[in-house]
Amino acid sequence: MNSAADIVFDEATKTYPGSVRPALDALSLTVPAGEICVLLGSSGCGKTTALTLVNRLTELTGGDIRIDGTSIREQDVIALRRGIGYVIQQAGLFPHLTIAQNIATVPQVLGWPKPRIEDRVRELLELVGLPHGEYGDRYPAQLSGGQQQRVGIARALAADPPIMLMDEPFGALDPVTREHMQDEFLRLHAQVRKTTLFVSHDIDEAVRMGDRIAVLAEGGKLLQYDTPERILHAPADDYVARFVGTDRGLKALTLRRLSDLTLEPYAGGANGTALRADDSLRTALSALLAAGADRLPVTDADGHPVGTVTVDLIREAA
Template identity: 50%
Template structure:
């Protein structure tokens, strides 16, 4: 196996069970030593570093978080900074920064123990621990595989947001091709024996699979899967009327009638949406939060696939969009998303026809990989890894 991972990119390792995804990942931080070949990080062979020193410079996030049960959330995150000799003030500041980054209030969660957290919260702490010492390279082994689908989507969106801020080099193992398409800048598709079938961008894998194995692995519906490559941030969403809990219902209905508005978004005191209702159906004197469960919303970083899925369970043919801390952003309708898809398709067709007309035989794509993970492992024939 031979490949190069550019700095600051997320590369997803996918393939059937037994193809060597996790083995390959573990060789990067020497949990498994390669039997032959070399692995370099930033041009330096990892074999020249002590295993413990190497691992302290590489973040590691695995399924379920795998937190130390006898340690608090803060102590779990501070493990590697403690091994590196950070002082207490610097470590505490870093812990709070990371908890806030993964969407957990430091004041509320810092002193809790893992048993007091949900599965999704434990996984968030696991991600924070992997980022604690600010490593340039982060390894993830099925990081979101042990949580429910709704929590998994939220964790994926959180990971995308973190990566936009930090631009780490992330190598992630997953069995889910949809997750790979959503998170990866590049995808490595392996077959049994660690054979590389295709190493390419999600767009190219969907549009031009290298062979039948890749076609079968990606599965049918590549046009639908391409919805995972576009995000709500790319769509011009509507700014629907909002009301606050406690507002006069008479005033709300009068304003709605005067402006021809049918539906309104109800916000709490922190500006977070708690309901999406027809103004005429509001009852009583003051607007209340009458929902027995949380309103289903979609993060602005979510894919169009996620948004359409949420719309299927909505009675409005639209979905409320929120920001990174749950604040109200707007409302995305089915028609807005379909218009964006059509415009994107037309733009792609235009670019393709233009490229066909101007193509030259010596086109070269150059990427800046001055800092990279260079992974070279050449197994001898018949040798077991």
């Protein structure tokens, strides 16, 4: 499997023809190999421009971008793009091809032997939770929006690229499906560890998805590049603080899991639906409030009780 690659933006600048101000203004940051960097900001701040500069769908007008030390300017554009997976908001699947054929597209272009392609398609469909026997021969129109996005991610991973570019990939999904897809991608990323640039305008999504967050302002100015914890607890300026929101203490609960706490012993008989040890403190607090309870049981992945969480425990952790 291809190893992940680091990405370095070195005063990367883009000014579109006819515009007097840059869409992206001297962006400098490093995305370490294997991490997810969320490009966060409102419309018109240069997030998608930064993303498409990496695979040269948009060309730089100043500065540079290096992948594992090599400038993208020095690379053949076709070869560059073959080493980068690209996922957009609408999955962009070929409607006349089956799911298996969609995923096989890039390996076929690369001339992989047929048995290798078939093995890779089966592997990826299993990885994204769409078994080949059930879904391989279906067409995109026969899948839900969330399933199509899974196929889009599988197709982007098909040639095992070291880099993934994701442009608001879950933005068109309903809230429940969106949260599920976020969880699925994080599960997948834990296995494949691709260096990922992820565009979002949603601070909750950024905190949930990112190892690091780059907050951009209108005109493509980088205001802060930091971990989610630092963005929430130490915003660089008033703009970042306003963008993050006054409830950033509540958002910070997303970053910790019930498994991080020393839970009270499980005594049985707790009211309400059990929580899982890998649930976030924010999820737990929401469940406690919804149940009108001061405590709820917590189970492991197999449903076995591991303890009890209380409102006081979450308050102390916060």
